Amino acid sequence: MTSPMPAPSFVPGAALRSPEGLGRAAAALLGVTVAVDLFAVYADMLEMNVGADLADGATGSAVAGRAGHADTLYGVAGVAQALVLVATAVVYLCWLWRVRVNAEVFDRSAHRMRRGWTIGGWFCPVVNLWFPRRIVVDAWDASAPWGARVRHAPVNAWWTVWVIGLFVGRLAYTRYDNADTPSELRGAAGLMLFSDALDAVAAILAVLVVVHLTRMQRHKALAGPLPSPVVG
Incomplete structure (x- = not known):
């Protein structure tokens, strides 16, 4: 059950809701995301090594067995990433909505977006490259x-790595799907490894943003309204 935060007197009738529970859940799921991404990096390394061996002309049952094992782990990693992404996205967006509403209570004039x-900013093509960052910055x-x-700096670092990883990931998936030779498979796996590593770094940075923004809101709610200047 969500515990209410103290309602600051500078917003009559408004009641803040604590983002701490959702913040902890979002941070925990982002931590799981990091672990799954690291597992995906391991699977990518196996794919890359097998591709290198095949490109060098290696044959035999041992290589075939390693290739099958690498493909299995790669598939498992992909499914795990998809499941964790959905769960994390749901909780993260609930947390973001909560901190956005709280931020409006703190300062209604600080927000450039409705x-x-x-x-919606996460799901609309093109604008999803900068609208979510703007929402977070305004709440920050x-x-x-x-x-x-x-x-x-924390928000900018997170968003920069996230966007780069998004583009690299799309390129990596395209190359992997179109790989017809061992050399192309090795290159696609290497690019996928880079993409999964970027996702892990972005998730770590996202944890820092969630924790810090949640802490800032609690401290500001407890601090009360902006002190009036002393006249006279």
Whole structure:
């Protein structure tokens, strides 16, 4: 059950809801994502090594057995990544919606996007390359301590790695599907390894963003309203 956060007096009638439970769940699932991505990296390495052996002319039952084992692990890794992605996306978006609403309570003027884009921005082609980052940055700014200098380095690092990994992943899948020779298979597996490694790094950075933004919101709620300047 979600515990309410203290309602700050500077927003009459508004009640903040704690993002801590959802934040912990999102961070935990992102941790699982990292583990699955690392398993995928291992499977990619096996595929790459088998492709290299086949490209060098290796034959025999031993190579065939290793190839079958590598293909099996590669398939398992792909299914695991898909399942974990769905679970993580659902919990993460619930957390993001919660912090976005809280951020509006803190500062309604700090948001450049309508609330609906908190979810929709991830699924609309083209704009999903920058709308989600903008949502997070606006929530980050609104949740920062009063008068503090706001830095977006954690958000920028996470989003940069995420977008690069997205493009590399699409290229890697295309090359893997079109690989007809051992050399092409080795190259596609190497690119897929790079993509899975980027996904793992992006997930780690996402954990940092979730934890820090959740902590900022709790501290700001407990700090209360912006102190009025003393006149006289």
